[in-house]
Amino acid sequence: ELANRMAERAVDIVKFFMKQGQMMKPGDVIDADTAELVASEFGHTVKRVAESDVEEGMFNIEDKSEDLKSRPPVVTIMGHVDHGKTSLLDAIRNANVVAGEAGGITQHIGAYQVEQDGQKITFIDTPGHAAFTQMRARGAQATDIAILVVAADDSVMPQTIESINHAKAAGVPIIVAINKIDKPAANAQKVRTELLQHEVFVESMGGEVLDVEVSATQKLNLDKLLEAILLQSEILDLKANPDRTAEGVVIEAKLDKGRGPVATVLVQTGTLKTGDILVAGNEWGRVRALVDDHGGQVKEAGPSMPVEVLGLQGTPQAGDRFAVVENEARAREISEYRQRLAREKSVARQAGQRGSLEQMMSQLQTSGLKEFPLLIKGDVQGSIEAIVSALDKLGTDEVRARIVHSGAGAITESDVSLAETSGAAIIGFNVRANKQARDASEQAGIEIRYYNIIYDLVDDIKAAMSGLLSPER
Ligand code: GDP
Numbered sequence: 001e002l003a004n005r006m007a008e009r010a011v012d013i014v015k016f017f018m019k020q021g022q023m024m025k026p027g028d029v030i031d032a033d034t035a036e037l038v039a040s041e042f043g044h045t046v047k048r049v050a051e052s053d054v055e056e057g058m059f060n061i062e063d064k065s066e067d068l069k070s071r072p073p074v075v076t077i078m079g080h081v082d083h084g085k086t087s088l089l090d091a092i093r094n095a096n097v098v099a100g101e102a103g104g105i106t107q108h109i110g111a112y113q114v115e116q117d118g119q120k121i122t123f124i125d126t127p128g129h130a131a132f133t134q135m136r137a138r139g140a141q142a143t144d145i146a147i148l149v150v151a152a153d154d155s156v157m158p159q160t161i162e163s164i165n166h167a168k169a170a171g172v173p174i175i176v177a178i179n180k181i182d183k184p185a186a187n188a189q190k191v192r193t194e195l196l197q198h199e200v201f202v203e204s205m206g207g208e209v210l211d212v213e214v215s216a217t218q219k220l221n222l223d224k225l226l227e228a229i230l231l232q233s234e235i236l237d238l239k240a241n242p243d244r245t246a247e248g249v250v251i252e253a254k255l256d257k258g259r260g261p262v263a264t265v266l267v268q269t270g271t272l273k274t275g276d277i278l279v280a281g282n283e284w285g286r287v288r289a290l291v292d293d294h295g296g297q298v299k300e301a302g303p304s305m306p307v308e309v310l311g312l313q314g315t316p317q318a319g320d321r322f323a324v325v326e327n328e329a330r331a332r333e334i335s336e337y338r339q340r341l342a343r344e345k346s347v348a349r350q351a352g353q354r355g356s357l358e359q360m361m362s363q364l365q366t367s368g369l370k371e372f373p374l375l376i377k378g379d380v381q382g383s384i385e386a387i388v389s390a391l392d393k394l395g396t397d398e399v400r401a402r403i404v405h406s407g408a409g410a411i412t413e414s415d416v417s418l419a420e421t422s423g424a425a426i427i428g429f430n431v432r433a434n435k436q437a438r439d440a441s442e443q444a445g446i447e448i449r450y451y452n453i454i455y456d457l458v459d460d461i462k463a464a465m466s467g468l469l470s471p472e473r
Pocket of ligand 1: 080083084215216218
């Protein structure tokens with residue numbers, strides 16, 4: 001590879017090493033200092049760059065405004081469970097399968113495109129905000145418009161509110177689909193009024209949020225919903241440059257028995273073509289084939305188009321960014337760099353694992369500290385007080401529990417960061433950790449223990465603390 005970079009013959013470099021008394025063959029690894037020596041011996045000027053520069057140039061090429069062309073909107077459907085997200089996704093897809101087209105067969109690849117008034121719309125095929133959040137957590141934003149589904153025979157529910165908050169946090173405009181209007185108990189007006197309390201102001205309430213009454217099962221007003229999406233998309237003025245190397249995001253990825261690693265990607269800018277070499281997350285590969293949402297092979301995919309990519313060496317993760325690079329060497333370099341980074345991170349995480357009671361105990365023991373820091377969250381204030389006083393009684397001259405924080409409610413991200421900075425274990429009594437807290441605790445290597453019986457909790461802590469007592473006693 002060094003020969004390649006210098007545009008020299010590999011055999012000449014091997015010869016150079018031989019003269020130095022070193023037997024080398026192509027593919028052997030040399031360190032940076034040696035590489036620098038060799039390069040300067042061959043008359044090249046060496047510029048040492050930081051490893052992080054390896055990725056430079058990806059994801060930040062500016063497009064000239066005259067190169068930008070309109071692109072289809074990418075839509076995610078969110079809302080409370082059972083309000084009809086899946087039914088709506090299916091209804092829109094099925095209504096749009098043109099008779100005779102590929103036998104009307106649709107392929108679930110993680111996203112699909114439909115056409116309305118000659119314009120395309122891309123739907124992310126995973127309902128709910130889980131996919132949305134996962135992508136955002138990995139730094140990718142795939143969605144342009146969020147469809148908030150609310151059942152007209154129900155109310156604004158907890159996941160409706162969560163969806164609103166996610167869309168708002170991401171700065172993604174909402175279109176409200178008031179679903180199940182075929183039901184006798186349907187009351188669309190009630191939904192609109194309830195949405196006011198969560199600062200979603202639909203047009204008839206003097207706001208700017210578009211809303212459409214639909215029935216997914218009766219296929220009512222689906223075209224109106226698509227028209228609303230196109231209208232919103234026009235306001236957003238979505239554009240991308242199709243005439244450049246492709247970049248985008250991985251929507252789904254799996255290891256297929258027959259086809260190897262298969263990733264569904266959403267092209268966000270540029271055009272992805274077969275034969276392209278791409279890096280996706282820690283993986284890379286040469287695009288062997290592109291498959292669209294009807295199961296047909298395509299030669300290329302432009303902005304906002306979802307396609308399955310075949311030919312990757314490994315399976316990337318949903319939410320990973322991808323980009324086409326100039327050659328295999330560069331693809332390898334970037335993916336190796338990222339894999340090493342990921343390995344180092346996971347090793348560091350394991351080394352830093354301090355959450356489990358046993359590990360904490362032994363760590364405290366070696367450090368000579370005789371305090372056992374704990375963060376306690378419970379369902380009600382009463383049980384927390386009972387736990388704290390029981391733990392207080394366990395304390396001896398030698399070792400005692402130190403409660404760094406206690407409170408009622410679910411375990412949150414801020415609890416985890418508090419536990420991290422104070423080296424505490426987290427105890428949940430009749431409460432769970434929310435998703436962000438779980439992710440954060442995994443990242444930080446902090447174990448969260450759950451209990452629903454005070455006796456069990458106190459017993460475990462007692463056992464852990466007795467391990468802290470000096471061994472001679
Ligand atoms: P999701 O959990 O939000 O994906 O909801 P589903 O799509 O699974 O729908 C939940 C239930 O509501 C299913 O039994 C659907 O058949 C039903 N449902 C969905 N849309 C409608 C609709 O427009 N009208 C009626 N009557 N039922 C619907």
